[in-house]
Amino acid sequence: MSSKKILVVGSSNTDMVIKSAHIPKPGETIIGGTFFMNAGGKGANQAVAAARLGGDVDFIAKTGNDIFGKQALALFNAEGIHTQGVLTDAAHPSGVAMITVDDKGENSIVVASGANAALTVDDIKAQQALVTGANMVLLQLEIPMATVEYVAAIASAANKIVVLNPAPAMPLSDVLLQNISIITPNEHEAALLTGILVNTVADAETAAHILHAKGVANIIITMGAKGALLFTNGQFVFIDAIPVTAIDTTAAGDVFNGALVVALANGSDITAAVRFAVKAAAIAVTRLGAQASAPYLNEVENL
Template identity: 60%
Template sequence: MSAKKIIVVGSTNMDMVVKTSHIPVPGETVLGGSFFMNPGGKGANQAVAVARLGGEVSFISKVGNDIFGKQSSQLFEEEGISTRYLLADAGEPSGVALITVDAHGENSIVVASGANANLLPKDLEAALNEIAGAGILLMQLEIPMETVHFAAKYAASLGIKVILNPAPMNTLTPELLQHVHIITPNSKEAEMLSGIPVNSIADARKAATLIAGMGVKNVVITMGAQGALILEDGRFEEVPARPVEAVDTTAAGDVFNGALAVALSEGKTLAEAVQFACQAAAISVTRLGAQSSIPHRNELIVSNLPRL
């Protein structure tokens, strides 16, 4: 193991996706178009993104003892991701996500956590040496908060950089945030964290300042077509997005976070890493699905995106 190693702790789901003209409002039934199933889960998506973009990754997760869990294990192995810490839960099924994607590529998602809700601190104990040998720990919030707290505290105590993607949003305590090196909310999550509606870069600056004041050293707010805003050691930097025609934004944030971790593991500055992450996410939104949309490293070169 080396400082370049990335540990992802998080969720594994099977995504069930329906394309439709618009996302229904409460009480409305909409006749959709195509339906497909695609492996997903924010943790799994980020682990796959790290692997496809050239990072060295170990994934810690929990699935059900069912067909979806077995499929996930097989798919991770095909991606070159170790399944040593992919645990099977005897009591709960694998997590599933019901996703509606509209004609503009926007989505609405409901997740049934299943086995993900049983990924507890005790499950991480066998992987502590694996975490200790890494340079970066990447997490999201589709697993129990006690597990996020445990892993963040342990990693930070060893000087490992903790990247927290606060999605789906949950209560973040000062105790947790003091262990986070970089937090990566999108504009809505930044609003929920700061209380400031984030519709512009100026709004994002205000929100980032408040979030940093909660104890996080570095804040990266992702803003879709507007790019990303970085607050690093008290300094702001804006990174523009590459203009693309979005087909499906599912997993774009996961691709961003996985790419961010890869670039940082290669010794890039935070600004360079965010640029790389924006470019990878831009490719992903031009494709349907979660893991099916994640680009490989060579695609960034083919697309005239610089290899950092």
């Protein structure tokens, strides 16, 4: 276990996945291949990834009082995640995601948020000790923005390291950005946040400068099979991806973020933490599923 406590605040979904030759166009029906259900949700994926890599992880989330919610809680407990922050909402179903994965490993996802959309500021206030007791807090955007902003504000005020994975892509307030220690957009998310189309490393550097000017000290722009660009202490470092054959990219970003906070919790500097996260994500894309694709510590260390 890492010596520092990690808190993940975010979503929990059940992913329903169909493999197909290609992602269907509007109005098109195709016959797919394998179907499976897998535990997912960006928050849950990140919590599981961090726990498998040795992190001491608390998770705040909300599920429905249904079979999906009960299965999710059992899985979190089995992974060694502290689940006192996982709430049950009788008024809303658990979140679900419908995912199509093509032969190249690319995916198309539609999410029905369910109980995730009911994780409120009041819920966080009732569990504020989990925020103030953590050393670092990891957030994403599949829960209400007001909740994300509140967690970031109280964590920042308590001098915690606040990591934001700004996914799914949406506009962010400058106030939120000023409460973030590290932001980890992919190319698409960086483009939405900065107005810079990110195709090259030079584009990513321009986007990183804009995010830094908005108040974020450390920027990591993940660039898929290319690697990741880190901006820290006024300098850029590019970490090359590890060449692998991608089967399913569904949770690659989530595994990256979970690995990043574990490495930081273990005392790595941010450059070494990004290298560790790139390795973990490389393993994840070679496997089907979201949480199922998250590697264990020995696998990353041996890569």
